[in-house]
Amino acid sequence: MRVFIDSDVVISSLLSSKGAAFKLLHATDIIPIVSTTSLKELRIVCKRLHIANDAFETLIQKKCTVIPLQIKTQNRYKKYVLDPNDLHVVAGATSAKALFLISYNLKHFRVENIKNDLKILCMTPALFLQYLRSN
Amino acid sequence: MLQLSKNTVYELISRGEIVAKKIGKLYRIPTASLSFLFTGIDYDLYQADTEDRKNLSIIEREITKARAGK
Numbered sequence: 001m002r003v004f005i006d007s008d009v010v011i012s013s014l015l016s017s018k019g020a021a022f023k024l025l026h027a028t029d030i031i032p033i034v035s036t037t038s039l040k041e042l043r044i045v046c047k048r049l050h051i052a053n054d055a056f057e058t059l060i061q062k063k064c065t066v067i068p069l070q071i072k073t074q075n076r077y078k079k080y081v082l083d084p085n086d087l088h089v090v091a092g093a094t095s096a097k098a099l100f101l102i103s104y105n106l107k108h109f110r111v112e113n114i115k116n117d118l119k120i121l122c123m124t125p126a127l128f129l130q131y132l133r134s135n
Numbered sequence: 136m137l138q139l140s141k142n143t144v145y146e147l148i149s150r151g152e153i154v155a156k157k158i159g160k161l162y163r164i165p166t167a168s169l170s171f172l173f174t175g176i177d178y179d180l181y182q183a184d185t186e187d188r189k190n191l192s193i194i195e196r197e198i199t200k201a202r203a204g205k
Contacts, residue, residue, distance in 0.1 A: 011194045012187045019187035020180060041201040048197050085202035104191055105198075126184035130176045 004093035005032045005064070006103035007042050009125055014051050014059065020125035024102065025063050029132065034060070035069040035092035067096050080110050080118070093120050102128050 005025070012021035025032055034042070039060070046056045060066065069092055077090040086108050093101040093114075101114065101122045111122040123131065139147075145162075147153040154168035170178035 007198050008191065008194050011198070012190060015190045015194070016186050018183060020183035021187050023180075023183055041198065044201040045194070045197045048201075049193070083202075085199070104187065105195060124184065125187065126176050126180040129180050129183075133177070 001030045001100070002096060002098045003030045003032055003100045003102055003128070004089075004096050004098035004120075005034055005038075006089050006101065006105060007034075007038050007045065008104045009102050010034065010038075010042055010059070010064075011045055011049065011051070012104065012125075014046070014055055015049070020129060021104075024125040024129055025059065027129070027132065032064045033067055033092070033096040033098055034064050035067050035088060035095065037069045037071070037088040038092060039066060065096075067092065069095055080114050082108050082110070090114060090118070094118055100128060 009021045009024065012019055013025045016022060024030070042056065042060075045051075046053065069088060071088075074087045074091040077087050077094070078084065080090045081087055086105075089101070089103065090109065098120060101109070101120050102125055103109065103122065104124055106122055106124065109122055114120050114122055144153065148155045148162060148164075153164060153172075155162040155164045157163075167178035170176065170181050174181050176184065
């Protein structure tokens with residue numbers, strides 16, 4: 001199951017092994033996907049929050065699939081976000097052909113439009129884990 | 136509070152959908168078994184969600200700054 005992971009979820013999983021983000025990224029039945037754009041911002045945020053670079057790189061290498069993302073094509077996703085700086089997240093999820101977009105920042109996305117137009121379900125990590133349990 | 140009748144709650148307990156323990160004449164219901172009714176997620180996932188949310192404001196602040204190129 002292809003699942004696009006927003007940066008807040010990746011960082012959360014590195015800060016606590018008891019959280020839902022950690023459980024999600026270590027679940028065996030999903031393919032967590034991040035984009036090259038996410039990767040750049042993740043490296044910046046890890047540095048600022050003093051997260052060990054080794055831990056971050058190991059997580060990305062062992063658990064995540066990284067997809068390339070072109071900045072040019074991102075403007076078509078304007079209607080799905082409130083903040084244009086979040087465009088790359090929706091663009092990444094679409095590009096990855098993901099069925100789910102997992103983020104803690106759902107209020108910044110127009111989740112109904114994303115669901116109806118792009119057929120991608122937006123959820124928090126805990127809600128997605130509950131979804132996996134129910135199916 | 137649950138918007139359920141007393142009979143429905145007893146029925147849910149007898150079907151095992153709400154875990155409860157009868158002590159004397161009264162049923163005692165642990166918080167964990169009501170988690171799904173209130174939050175839509177199991178209690179362990181609710182706790183895991185709460186754990187993540189402790190750090191979320193700092194994380195969101197740094198991500199917003201990084202996305203804005205600050």
